Amino acid sequence: VQATGNNVPTIYDVASRAGVSIATVSRVLNGRSNGSTASYAQVMEAVEVLGFVPNGSARGLSKGLKRVIGIVYGGGPATDELLAIEEESLLFTDSVVRGAEAGAQKQGYSLLLSGAPAGAVGALTGKVDGLVLLDQVLPERRVAPLAKRVPVVLLAGSGRSRAAVTVRVDNEVAMAGVVEHLVGRHGRRRLAFVSGLDASPDSVTRARSFLAGAVAAGASVEPLADWAADWTSAGAVEVARARLQSGAPLPEAIACANDQMAIGIVHALGRAGVRIPNDIAVVGFDDIPVSRHLSPPLTTVRQPSRQLGATAVEVLIDMVEGRPPARRDIVLPTELQVRASCGCRPEGAAPVDSWQIAL
Amino acid sequence: VQATGNNVPTIYDVASRAGVSIATVSRVLNGRSNGSTASYAQVMEAVEVLGFVPNGSARGLSKGLKRVIGIVYGGGPATDELLAIEEESLLFTDSVVRGAEAGAQKQGYSLLLSGAPAGAVGALTGKVDGLVLLDQVLPERRVAPLAKRVPVVLLAGSGRSRAAVTVRVDNEVAMAGVVEHLVGRHGRRRLAFVSGLDASPDSVTRARSFLAGAVAAGASVEPLADWAADWTSAGAVEVARARLQSGAPLPEAIACANDQMAIGIVHALGRAGVRIPNDIAVVGFDDIPVSRHLSPPLTTVRQPSRQLGATAVEVLIDMVEGRPPARRDIVLPTELQVRASCGCRPEGAAPVDSWQIAL
């Protein structure tokens, strides 16, 4: 509990205890020594006994490599409102972060996690070897100066960045699949799309693609403004309530920019006596873990979230270590996860009516 | 995109451009200079123009303070099974991590996130000034050696650690409240408790307290082994299915060690035609964001997850900076979040029957 009396052993302590020079210790510790000499054993023993762990700062300074990569989420001013949003929209982001951590760990790197506001991201470059920026943390034009200091990978950006490599999912293809399923498979023609925050490229792209696909398929989409939410379940509940009050006939199917909002929509409509999927089909995006356990189980677009994070870090480490990335825009596939909220009856599931929520 | 030609400016570049010595630059940058001298302005300008950011390694080496605190979750071997579990049990942990990040940022520290296996935690001490260990990452006896190198704070431990400070929630009080609500308020007498992994102190404590409280209240609890799950929704679904098949009469109320498992229980029972809360009341733990949007909305124990993380970091930074913590066992309060799954009818909610899931 005490404030660690400065007794942490250094390489000098190890060297003197092993009766060798610090250079030898360093070599042994970095695998640059024939593991069978006498000094090798002595060093290992000293390290063991003293519980020596190399000082990361010293190592980083000397090698010019900290073996730390930073990942930044959120950003922007931390207003209470944003905090709440962040709190809810956590699921996907955190899955990405886990993937990133796993990817980093595999290569012996550590992950520095930061929710620094846009203005503070620059300062991070002093602590890391490279940076992964999540959707919405910095406007494109502000990444160039960063990228001059450390390699940068954009996660879920537009894929059109000049300054950085992008790792993302193909929102266009994904939404085309949603439209095809809703219109082609289920014959729903009057649609709506629940969007996240305007500032997010992901939300914008999904909305645009959905709209385009629907029009091409001969379906109609309600004005986006009528269903504009903020990534959260609570926001979606509000939007649905407002729409319900308008009295106008409801759409036949609703696609959402993420699962949390789909949950909110299902919740609000269910409370109002709307049967899902009988009256209205609902589709989400992300496939967060609880999605399959909702009533009805949510049909949604599965994103390889962990892999997104892992890939970003992998590519970034390549860049850090001087291996130029093969591609500057890496696109991972999505998959429509068909469950019951769209009107399908996945094998093993109870008939669609059983998901009805009675009023 | 290029591998950052080693052109990152150092304090020397700033000094020469400003026409002063590096000592002056350092002083200006660290606020140890009368902000109104000529050199002050020159330095600031040079910093701005060059986009200088101090090298964290050098700073850390020189000051003996890296301004990085580490937080470790999970741990253990990363088998596929554990990965899946981790994936699902993410919600609470990540909320804690967010809180920790916010707490660190507020004091100018960064957060190093790690899912390192138990054996690799030691190596982390070289990269951080202090360590926050989440529930279940290290057996108590292994934290002492760590604590000799850097200050350690245990999150959600037993509160009885000699080597480290503990920040936790009072599981005993929380579960007593659950029992009181289920038995006292709703008159349910035949109970069950769905536990998480055996290795987790949190799960064990919650189970034990629930059991003790129930017995004291004159209620019965089914054998814990019959409802032993693994923190995940999927695991809880399995347990419920098995229990359903046994044919024995079901309990009147089920408490779960976390919300994810409660979701799984509600899901599985609902599919089998059991009405919740009419036939069986279900209560969760954690109050993850989606809980309030389930059908029925989940009654659960709210943990101040963000605050748990923030407090842990706050205390840890105190220790890092030589301020001994006032208390070695910090207990944060929980609160029973009453919604509908227990049989209550929170204001504004539809009547209990509306949550019934028809088969």
Added chain:
DNA sequence: TTGTAAGCGTTATCAC
């Protein structure tokens, strides 16, 4: 294989 010594970029202690 081994040891000596130079440097990595800061901060901090001195004289001035």
Added chain:
DNA sequence: GTGATAACGCTTACAA
């Protein structure tokens, strides 16, 4: 106030 200069702990030529 300012500028040399010595740490800080490690890696890595370079010699031996």
